[in-house]
Amino acid sequence: xxxxxxxxxxxxxxxxxxxxxxxxxxxxxxxxxxxxxxxxxxxxxxxxxxxxxxxxxxxxxxxxxxxxxxxxxxxxxxxxxxxxxxxxxxxxxxxxxxxxxxxxxxxxxxxxxxxxxxxxxxxxxxxxxxxxxxxxxxxxxxxxxxxxxxxxxxxxxxxxxxxxxxxxxxxxxxxxxxxxxxxxxxxxxxxxxxxxxxxxxxxxxxxxxxxxxxxxxxxxxxxxxxxxxxxxxxxxxxxxxxxxxxxxxxxxxxxxxxxxxxxxxxxxxxxxxxxxxxxxxxxxxxxxxxxxxxxxxxxxxxxxxxxxxxxxxxxxxxxxxxxxxxxxxxxxxxxxxxxxxxxxxxxxxxxxxxxxxxxxxxxxxxxxxxxxxxxxxxxxxxxxxxxxxxxxxxxxxxxxxxxxxxxxxxxxxxxxxxxxxxxxxxxxxxxxxxxxxxxxxxxxxxxxxxxxxxxxxxxxxxxxxxxxxxxxxxxxxxxxxxxxxxxxxxxxxxxxxxxxxxxxxxxxxxxxxxxxxxxxxxxxxxxxxxxxxxxxxxxxxxxxxxxxxxxxxxxxxxxxxxxxxxxxxxxxxxxxxxxxxxxxxxxxxxxxxxxxxxxxxxxxxxxxxxxxxxxxxxxxxxxxxxxxxxxxxxxxxxxxxxxxxx
Numbered sequence: 001x002x003x004x005x006x007x008x009x010x011x012x013x014x015x016x017x018x019x020x021x022x023x024x025x026x027x028x029x030x031x032x033x034x035x036x037x038x039x040x041x042x043x044x045x046x047x048x049x050x051x052x053x054x055x056x057x058x059x060x061x062x063x064x065x066x067x068x069x070x071x072x073x074x075x076x077x078x079x080x081x082x083x084x085x086x087x088x089x090x091x092x093x094x095x096x097x098x099x100x101x102x103x104x105x106x107x108x109x110x111x112x113x114x115x116x117x118x119x120x121x122x123x124x125x126x127x128x129x130x131x132x133x134x135x136x137x138x139x140x141x142x143x144x145x146x147x148x149x150x151x152x153x154x155x156x157x158x159x160x161x162x163x164x165x166x167x168x169x170x171x172x173x174x175x176x177x178x179x180x181x182x183x184x185x186x187x188x189x190x191x192x193x194x195x196x197x198x199x200x201x202x203x204x205x206x207x208x209x210x211x212x213x214x215x216x217x218x219x220x221x222x223x224x225x226x227x228x229x230x231x232x233x234x235x236x237x238x239x240x241x242x243x244x245x246x247x248x249x250x251x252x253x254x255x256x257x258x259x260x261x262x263x264x265x266x267x268x269x270x271x272x273x274x275x276x277x278x279x280x281x282x283x284x285x286x287x288x289x290x291x292x293x294x295x296x297x298x299x300x301x302x303x304x305x306x307x308x309x310x311x312x313x314x315x316x317x318x319x320x321x322x323x324x325x326x327x328x329x330x331x332x333x334x335x336x337x338x339x340x341x342x343x344x345x346x347x348x349x350x351x352x353x354x355x356x357x358x359x360x361x362x363x364x365x366x367x368x369x370x371x372x373x374x375x376x377x378x379x380x381x382x383x384x385x386x387x388x389x390x391x392x393x394x395x396x397x398x399x400x401x402x403x404x405x406x407x408x409x410x411x412x413x414x415x416x417x418x419x420x421x422x423x424x425x426x427x428x429x430x431x432x433x434x435x436x437x438x439x440x441x442x443x444x445x446x447x448x449x450x451x452x453x454x455x456x457x458x459x460x461x462x463x464x465x466x467x468x469x470x471x472x473x474x475x476x477x478x479x480x481x482x483x484x485x486x487x488x489x490x491x492x493x494x495x496x497x498x499x500x501x502x503x504x505x506x507x508x509x510x511x512x513x514x515x516x517x518x519x520x521x522x523x524x525x526x527x528x529x530x531x532x533x534x535x536x537x538x539x540x541x542x543x544x545x546x547x548x549x550x551x552x553x554x555x556x557x558x559x560x561x562x563x564x565x566x567x568x569x570x571x572x573x574x575x576x577x578x579x580x581x582x583x584x585x586x587x588x589x590x591x592x593x594x595x596x597x598x599x600x601x602x603x604x605x606x607x608x609x610x611x612x613x614x615x616x617x618x619x620x621x622x623x624x625x626x627x628x629x630x631x632x633x634x635x636x637x638x639x640x641x642x643x644x645x646x
Contacts, residue, residue: 017265020272021050023641027283030635034444035282042278046271049160053264056110060102061263063254064138064157066182067167068175069145072198076167076241077101077139080251082129085122086139096147098157099139103132110136114160131255144177158182162263163192165250169199170208173215179222187223188277189270192263193234195219196250201240212238276643283639287440290629295436296622300614302429306422306461307468309609317602321594327536328590330583331547421464421613430457430621437625445632452628456621463616471612533597539590546586549579 028043067073074086077099086099100111101122111121116138124132140157141150158164164186168178186193197215200208216226216236227233235253239246257263304310326337434453438446556572559565565572640646 017269017272019646020642020644021047021268023638024272024275027279027635027638027642030631030638031282031444034448034631034635039279039282043275045159046268046275049271050268052113053268056113057106058264059134059261060104060107060110060136061134061163061258061261062110062114062136062138062161063163063165063257063263064098064140064161065165065167066140066143066154066158067198068169068172068178069142071167071169071172072241073142073167074099074139076165076196076198076239076247077137079241079244079247080137080254081122081124083122083125085124096141096150098141098153100136101139102136103128104134104136107136114138114157129251129255132251132258134261135254135258143182144175158186162267163194163257164189165194165196167196167198168215170197170203170211173197173211174218179218183219183222183224187225188274189267190225190227190234191232191266192270193224194250194253195224195234195236196246197236197238198241200238201243201245208238212236272642273644276639279639280643282442282444283636285440285442289440289445289632291433291437291622291625295433299429299433299622300610300617302425302432303421303464303613303617304606304610306425306429307420307464307609307613308422309606309613312609313602313604313606315602316605317598320598320601321591324533324536324594324598325587325591327532328539328543328594329587331543332583333587420468421461423461426461426464427457429617430454430460433621433625437629441632445628448632449625449628452624453621456624460616460620463620464613467612467616468609471608535593536590539586542586543583546579546583550576550583553577553579 024043025047028040028047031040065073065077077086078084081101085101097120098114098116099120099122100107100114100116101124102111103124138157138161140154141147143151143154145151166178166183168175172178183195195215197208197212200211203211219226219234219236225231225233227235237246237250239250241247326334430453434450437453438449441449553572553574553576556565556567556575557569560567560569560572
């Protein structure tokens with residue numbers, strides 16, 4: 001069979017291998033901070049060897065002859081070169097240094113890279129055999145040599161050459177060292193591997209066929225694909241380097257192999273395949289890794305729960321309804337509430353100023369219920385509801401001799417009492433998110449995701465405190481379509497109400513309720529206020545008018561009784577009765593009408609706190625975790641290209 005016509009000399013790797021090498025290089029760069037150096041050492045070596053090989057002419061094909069002691073490597077080397085270039089004999093080991101024979105005048109640089117000493121470089125008989133043009137043949141030392149350093153030379157050169165001819169003999173073809181140390185690990189290099197059974201002249205034809213069949217069986221068990229029936233794979237054949245049997249056929253196969261000018265690329269492709277297979281467990285895992293939208297929403301829900309967004313919304317709704325009831329209540333209830341608030345303030349003042357006035361203060365049990373004070377939810381007088389509506393915390397603080405902040409500090413409340421985010425709930429939310437995000441990732445990348453989540457969790461609770469406080473400092477105004485933010489809102493009273501339970505509740509409320517309100521206020525001291533609807537003012541004017549009608553009815557009845565008015569008594573009586581019934585009826589209508597706006601207001605407060613918590617969680621945890629997942633997706637995509645799976 002005539003040799004294949006030589007191709008033009010390639011100057012770089014082909015279009016199939018180049019993107020794989022580029023992807024492997026990018027893969028190593030992206031993974032340097034995630035994987036240890038030992039894991040990436042083989043990939044870096046392959047990249048370095050590929051770059052070094054491309055610096056020399058790729059039209060040269062380096063083929064090494066390797067084998068065990070006495071297998072006939074040097075004899076085969078001389079037979080292929082048709083000259084006595086390498087020493088062969090019974091002395092073991094015969095080959096101490098690798099010997100080269102190059103069918104090219106441009107192989108000096110490549111031989112320098114291979115580390116072949118000048119005294120071991122040979123030239124074939126001129127003129128060159130054109131069928132072997134571009135071949136660089138190496139005779140390696142014995143891989144099982146007893147001499148020190150021989151095996152190291154073999155192992156080093158086997159990583160650098162383009163192809164290998166393994167020479168075995170009928171006695172040692174099944175040697176465990178050969179199969180376990182070399183043929184099995186190099187099973188992926190079948191397309192650049194030749195296995196020749198030498199010394200068949202010592203066997204009968206039938207015995208040689210049996211040994212060759214058994215050799216094929218062992219190679220198949222090693223995982224080395226055999227090039228049979230036109231399929232790519234290792235070449236297996238029987239020769240006798242001594243008698244020349246099969247040498248011509250082997251020389252012809254080497255000529256065709258060299259003429260294709262693809263040996264270097266095939267070898268580098270096998271290198272990339274091997275390193276990709278070893279790196280697979282670091283980049284590919286079962287399952288579908290990533291952070292689902294459901295996991296993100298659950299994380300944000302847990303953060304909202306940690307800051308009490310839903311409870312705050314419900315409390316704001318109740319407070320808005322309570323404020324609406326107070327703003328629209330009858331004038332008699334307003335007077336009663338004002339009276340009770342005055343009594344409560346007096347007792348608070350006496351309790352606070354007792355040590356300076358010379359007595360120990362008033363016991364809460366002694367004053368419980370004095371003045372009819374039992375409902376501490378109505379301590380605020382009507383004049384504390386200004387045009388903005390709601391309960392003004394700053395007004396109460398200003399009227400308290402000690403001040404809310406001073407009261408808190410005087411009561412010994414620690415700084416932790418100002419925290420609004422539940423630390424255990426925040427930690428649980430981060431742990432759950434990290435677990436779900438790391439599920440399905442390879443070990444190193446799962447650890448990187450968990451570390452990103454832990455770094456984000458550091459200080460997350462404090463950031464939630466600040467974010468919710470900032471949300472609390474924005475305004476809540478009523479616009480068409482619902483409640484919206486913009487300015488300064490007063491916490492709808494839900495953060496300022498004292499606990500119920502008499503005067504004892506008053507004192508306790510100043511220590512706890514106002515203290516919690518102070519914890520929610522911004523450091524700038526901005527007050528919290530719910531917007532006052534205009535219809536509250538209209539209803540309040542109506543209540544004043546009804547009070548005037550009641551007083552007019554009373555005056556009319558008095559005038560009838562004293563004889564000053566000559567009118568039937570039932571006229572003023574009906575006026576009095578109608579006005580007296582109209583006040584509570586109007587207040588009840590207002591309570592019913594306030595349910596919808598109160599609900600919308602509570603939902604707006606809840607939404608704002610949820611958004612504040614979610615924004616903080618996204619910035620500190622979700623985005624770093626997503627960045628790690630994106631990095632993994634990038635390296636995963638590069639691995640797919642490097643592994644040739646794209």
